[in-house]
Every structure is written in C-alpha cells, then in structure tokens.
Amino acid sequence: MDKADRSIINHLQKKGRDSYREIARELDISPSTVMKRVKDLEDSGIIKGYSARIDYDIVGFDIHVIVDVRVAKGKLQLIESKIARYDSVLMVFDNTGSFDATVIARFKNRAGLDRFLKRLQTYDFVERTETKLILNTIKEGSITV
Secondary structure: OOHHHHHHHHHHHHOOOOOHHHHHHHHOOOHHHHHHHHHHHHHOOOOOOOOOOOOOOOOOOOEEEEEEEEEOOOOHHHHHHHHHOOOOEEEEEEOOOOOOEEEEEEEOOHHHHHHHHHHHOOOOOEEEEEEEEOOOOOOOOOOOO
16 A cells, blocks of 8 residues: 555545545545555455435434443353344453443434443343443544554
8 A cells, every 4th residue: 555545535434425636635546546546455455435424413312332241251251242232332352351242323312322331231141231322423444554
C-alpha cells in the first residue's frame, strides 16, 4: 500500500459516495487508476465494504450502552456468538482485564435494554455483567491511514 492507496482510502472514509472521477480530480490522478486501486484494495480485503453512517439518535435508538461481560469455563466464543445475533448489538469485542467481552449496543427504550440484559444474564456461563450508559459521543469516526 503506497501513498496513493492511503489517499484513496482516506477519501472514501470521508466521502464514500464520490465517483472515481471526483476522487481522481481531488487526488490529481486518473479515474482509471482510482478504479484499479479501489478494486485491488477490495480484492486484498483492505476495503471490506461500504455502508451508510446513521445518526441512531435521530432514528430513535438513543439509548447507547457498553456492556462488559465476564464468562466462565472457556465458553467465551459461544456466548459472544449468541450476543452477536441481537439486532441491537453493534459490536462485540474480546478484551483483557476484569471482563472477557465488551458489547456496544443501542436500544429504542429502557424496556429493550432491560430485556436484553435480563436475557444475557440467563445464559449459562455468564458470571457477571456491568452496563455503562453512554451520555455523549465526543468523537466517532475513522483513523487516517
């Protein structure tokens, strides 16, 4: 990956809907070069896909939480795969520290969050959970490569 690839990636992270021609004009390279490099970046797995960034608060998912989960007896992957199936779950991470997994999720209301937590706590091998309500998002975005 060279400077041109990095520039294309950074551009796509900010303006993912721009055409190859618009990207080429901004980066001062040919549209065919942009098209080939984007295809190569996709084929190599560096670009995994494209999606819209949604303001979840506006569409009614304004309860944003971090749930830490402690799992017993080596059953982390089993529990994580169950958690990942929930529509409200955005991310599931393995991590180090006092808890084995961290879940980022959004809910429309407290009742939805309550149902999720109560269900999660019924799973065999879930020893403990700790939930943190996210009050404000200061920064959410991508890094420059």
